[in-house]
Amino acid sequence: MHSPLALVRDPTADTTASPRAAEPFDALEHLVGVNLARLRAERQLSLDALARASGVSRAMLAQIESARSVPSIKVLCKVASALKVSVAAFLRRHATNGFEHLPAERSSRVVSSNGRYSARPLYPDAEPTAAEFHELRIAPLHTEAGTRRAPGTTVNLVVSEGTLEVSVHDQRQLLATGDAIVFDADQPHSLRNPGDTEARAFRVTLKAETPPRWEVPAPHDLTRQAAPV
Structure with missing residues (x-):
């Protein structure tokens, strides 16, 4: 989804980029x-x-x-x-x-500039992944335009609270609480909350298939924990 966005992160998080390994x-x-x-x-x-x-x-x-x-x-x-x-x-x-515990109070959240839309990642965003899982919150009467993704990208969305109108090209589908929809994310799309209360939804974005590749950190970026010998 797009509109001017601000990323709110845990202030204690380390955001230093690390160089990739030569080997x-x-x-x-x-x-x-x-x-x-x-x-x-x-x-x-x-x-x-x-x-x-x-x-x-x-x-x-x-x-x-x-x-x-x-x-x-x-x-x-x-x-x-x-x-x-x-x-x-x-x-x-x-x-x-x-497993990895992701406490709600420490999670990052992408918020639109007017504060009427937010997306919270429900997966470790520091690691490459083939799928993205987000919790969405949309204010009453707000419309959020979606960012067109690479061909082959699919979105599966389910409404957990309220109602949402999903538009894909010129087609519109109204979703009530518990309803789900699947659509191609490389098409123009948007979300609209037609109700008078905040709507919530969960969105899974399945990325287009890419050739497999090892994604590993450089040796000097890994901190070894002392172990008994």
Whole structure:
């Protein structure tokens, strides 16, 4: 959606941009090592204890944590099982335990210049994602024009409170509470609240498919948490 917007963020958040890694796979090795060390520290496991629980040697675990060894999927599966996490936990830049809590009071919110429309991201916005999930609030009698997205982008919207009129090209659809709609976001579209109370909705935006690509931080951007040895 567009109109002049202001981004309201947590004032304590770090917004410093980080340079990308020159060698993506070196960064990937480092990411796996950082996550392994963090998960091990959270469980207060020594290298010896994790080696006994996983069946992976202490030396191998130490090499993985220091990014001196590329672990096989089989090795990662053994370690993940011992730590009670999924293999994907070693590749995340967030949510190493498989989930991430996003407190409402600390979330950012995009607000229109007149304050009559806002969108709150319900996903970690610091990480690339194939889908976006937002909570929308639209003031009474306000119309918010949508930003046309890349061809192939789809929006799925459901009204949680009030009513909304969704316009796509010259077609209009009135949605009551609980109603949902799916439309192509590369078309001209807008949202209008015809009621006399604030309307709320949840919007999922599925981005156009792009070729898969590793997105990993540079090694020096990752902070290693001390773990017992």
